[in-house]
Amino acid sequence: MARQTTAGDLSYRVVLGLLSAVALLILITPVVVVIITSFTDSRSLRFPPPAYSLRWYSALFDPVQSAQIHTAAWNSLVIAVAATAISVVLGTAAALAISGRRTWWTQTLDAVFMSPLILPTLAFGLAALMFFSTLRLRLSLPLMIVGHVAVVVPFILRTTIASLSQLDRGLLDTSSSLGASGIYTFWRVTLPAIRPGILAGAFIAFMASLDNVSVSLFLAGPENDVLPIRMWGMLESQLDVRTAAVSGVLIFTTAILVVVMDRIVGLTRRIS
Amino acid sequence: MPAGSSASTRRSANSEGDPPIATPRARAPREREGWLALPLALYFCLFFLAPLVLLAGISLRVTPQLEGVGLAQYARFAGDPFNWSVLWQTLLIGVKTVALTACIGIPLGLLFMETARRLQPILLFVIVLPLLTSVVVRTFAWMVILGREGLVNNALTALGVISTPLRLLHTELGLVVSLSQIEMPLMLLPLISVMSRLDPNLKDASAALGAGRWRTLFRVTLPLSLPGLLAGCLLVFASSVTAFVSQTIIGGGRMVLMPFYLWQQATTLFNWPFAATIGMVLLGAVLSVVTTLNALGRRSRALVHG
Numbered sequence: 001m002a003r004q005t006t007a008g009d010l011s012y013r014v015v016l017g018l019l020s021a022v023a024l025l026i027l028i029t030p031v032v033v034v035i036i037t038s039f040t041d042s043r044s045l046r047f048p049p050p051a052y053s054l055r056w057y058s059a060l061f062d063p064v065q066s067a068q069i070h071t072a073a074w075n076s077l078v079i080a081v082a083a084t085a086i087s088v089v090l091g092t093a094a095a096l097a098i099s100g101r102r103t104w105w106t107q108t109l110d111a112v113f114m115s116p117l118i119l120p121t122l123a124f125g126l127a128a129l130m131f132f133s134t135l136r137l138r139l140s141l142p143l144m145i146v147g148h149v150a151v152v153v154p155f156i157l158r159t160t161i162a163s164l165s166q167l168d169r170g171l172l173d174t175s176s177s178l179g180a181s182g183i184y185t186f187w188r189v190t191l192p193a194i195r196p197g198i199l200a201g202a203f204i205a206f207m208a209s210l211d212n213v214s215v216s217l218f219l220a221g222p223e224n225d226v227l228p229i230r231m232w233g234m235l236e237s238q239l240d241v242r243t244a245a246v247s248g249v250l251i252f253t254t255a256i257l258v259v260v261m262d263r264i265v266g267l268t269r270r271i272s
Numbered sequence: 273m274p275a276g277s278s279a280s281t282r283r284s285a286n287s288e289g290d291p292p293i294a295t296p297r298a299r300a301p302r303e304r305e306g307w308l309a310l311p312l313a314l315y316f317c318l319f320f321l322a323p324l325v326l327l328a329g330i331s332l333r334v335t336p337q338l339e340g341v342g343l344a345q346y347a348r349f350a351g352d353p354f355n356w357s358v359l360w361q362t363l364l365i366g367v368k369t370v371a372l373t374a375c376i377g378i379p380l381g382l383l384f385m386e387t388a389r390r391l392q393p394i395l396l397f398v399i400v401l402p403l404l405t406s407v408v409v410r411t412f413a414w415m416v417i418l419g420r421e422g423l424v425n426n427a428l429t430a431l432g433v434i435s436t437p438l439r440l441l442h443t444e445l446g447l448v449v450s451l452s453q454i455e456m457p458l459m460l461l462p463l464i465s466v467m468s469r470l471d472p473n474l475k476d477a478s479a480a481l482g483a484g485r486w487r488t489l490f491r492v493t494l495p496l497s498l499p500g501l502l503a504g505c506l507l508v509f510a511s512s513v514t515a516f517v518s519q520t521i522i523g524g525g526r527m528v529l530m531p532f533y534l535w536q537q538a539t540t541l542f543n544w545p546f547a548a549t550i551g552m553v554l555l556g557a558v559l560s561v562v563t564t565l566n567a568l569g570r571r572s573r574a575l576v577h578g
Contacts, residue, residue: 006484008484008485008486008487009484009485011486012484012485012486012489013485015379016379016382016383017383019375019376019378019379019380020379020380020382020383022376023376023377023379023380023383023456024380024398026376026452026453026456027398027399027402027453027456028398029413029417029423030402030410030413030414030417030453031401031402031405031413033413033416033417033423034409034412034413034416037416044421045415045416045419045421045422046421046422046426047416047417047419047421047422047423047426048423048426089311090311090312090315091312093308093309093311093312094308094309094311094312094313096305096308097305097306097307097308097309097310098309101306105306106306106309109309109312109313112313112316112320112321113312113316116320117507117510118506118507118510118558118562119510119555119558119559120510120513120514120531120551120554120555120558121514122514122516122531122534122535122551122554123324123327123514123534123551123552123554123555124320124323124324126327126534126538126547126548126551127323127324127326127327127548127551128319128323129538130323130326130327130330130544130548131319131322131323131326134326146319147319149315149319150315150316150319150320153312182305204404207404210406211406211407211408213407213408213516213517214514214516217516217535218535218538218539228406228407228408228517231406231408231409231412232408232517232520232521235408235411235412235415235521236520236521243412244412244416246409247406247408247409247412247413250405250406250409251405251409254401254404254405254406255401257404258397258400258401258404259397262393262397267400268393268396268397268399268400269393269396
């Protein structure tokens with residue numbers, strides 16, 4: 001392209017560059033702002049903070065003062081692990097059935113399974129509350145796990161179906177023509193090939209469950225409080241600066257997990 | 273592709289790459305039996321579809337004590353202009369957020385295309401990290417940025433632009449700007465995945481034929497990226513109209529939107545039939561927007577892939 005740079009090209013570069021800079025700034029600033037705020041010494045959210053200290057972190061890690069937050073965090077973790085485990089089993093099985101088939105029923109199932117991503121899940125949260133109440137079930141951790149599976153399983157389905165579509169079918173034919181059973185082929189050929197896809201999906205599902213508001217808002221009670229709902233309460237009623245410390249912890253943990261998962265399964269590549 | 277509608281996008285991408293003839297799709301291998309979808313299908317019937325059917329049923333109850341059957345709740349919803357303004361406000365927030373994420377997302381997508389391959393992972397990390405950081409954390413961040421003594425107000429005061437702090441929190445503008453950052457990754461990821469598959473030769477061909485950068489952008493790159501853009505719009509819209517935490521915290525108590533309205537009716541006023549009706553209206557509104565965008569998406573794909 002040995003063309004001369006025209007005024008149009010120049011304006012293109014300038015506009016594109018400016019807008020990209022704004023976009024990057026908007027993406028990054030909030031994360032940086034939260035991290036700085038979490039080290040504030042003040043009771044307000046003044047930015048930049050007037051002085052720095054670790055007081056909100058020490059308040060957060062105080063087992064007596066922050067007992068409720070700790071319980072909520074633990075509940076969130078238990079729910080996320082369980083919901084992810086169930087979703088991996090159900091989702092991988094369904095992906096094996098759906099992938100590579102183009103019939104009316106696989107397309108219908110695919111649409112239904114993916115629908116929690118686009119439907120307002122808040123309506124589903126309300127529906128789940130009404131459903132469990134009608135069945136006279138007391139709100140509890142297991143019910144919360146059941147509710148979370150629906151909203152996180154699409155993530156696993158998507159990455160697993162994507163991995164399956166890249167699987168060399170010749171390998172499967174070779175395996176079966178060499179006399180391997182379907183199950184043997186699955187464990188020795190298919191599963192190792194699609195494992196990164198499943199893991200990437202499982203990780204996103206785990207984070208989505210940990211972060212879920214729409215379903216937890218209705219299914220959480222005093223006995224099964226979860227972190228996002230508790231944090232929302234801490235921001236809604238009166239400002240509790242410990243939220244900044246919780247946010248700091250969450251950001252650091254997420255960043256580390258993303259880097260680790262990226263090394264193991266190429267996470268960022270799989271998400272896009 | 274984080275899109276629910278991605279299934280069809282992915283399919284079209286596959287059919288593009290596959291040789292057009294003699295694809296051995298006649299028989300799925302033994303291990304891929306169809307019944308493997310059964311457990312998840314059962315789960316969805318029992319714990320996803322059944323509750324939604326119940327929601328529809330409860331919305332048809334006449335009194336909060338769940339007596340009678342009829343359209344009384346829908347009539348109540350339609351009869352009060354306040355409800356219409358809540359619905360309208362909610363959808364408008366969604367549309368504005370989509371518009372802003374698209375305006376900011378497209379240049380970033382183009383930047384990603386032009387970024388050197390070895391720098392792309394860093395850019396992706398910057399995009400993916402906010403996606404996986406808790407929504408409550410990101411909402412909290414915007415509280416700090418937009419607050420009375422927040423980043424924006426303090427910066428503007430220091431620069432001498434303003435003397436009294438602006439009210440940014442609890443305004444519609446504040447909410448839309450915050451939501452556009454919070455939902456931005458949902459726009460960028462499908463957009464980038466479509467843009468990065470575009471043939472770079474097309475751009476060179478366009479330039480060689482004498483088109484300027486702008487012309488190439490509007491006549492070649494953007495039309496070809498339309499499927500990704502629409503998938504992104506879909507996700508951002510669906511997610512911003514139900515963003516309960518951001519709406520209540522950044523929008524504040526004075527701005528009543530559908531999610532808060534639904535939550536209030538269900539858990540403080542215990543009016544289940546009316547809460548269910550709000551839920552059904554929200555579902556219906558989002559579904560109709562999604563269907564429209566999906567139809568547009570199909571047309572744009574037909575355009576792109578001939």
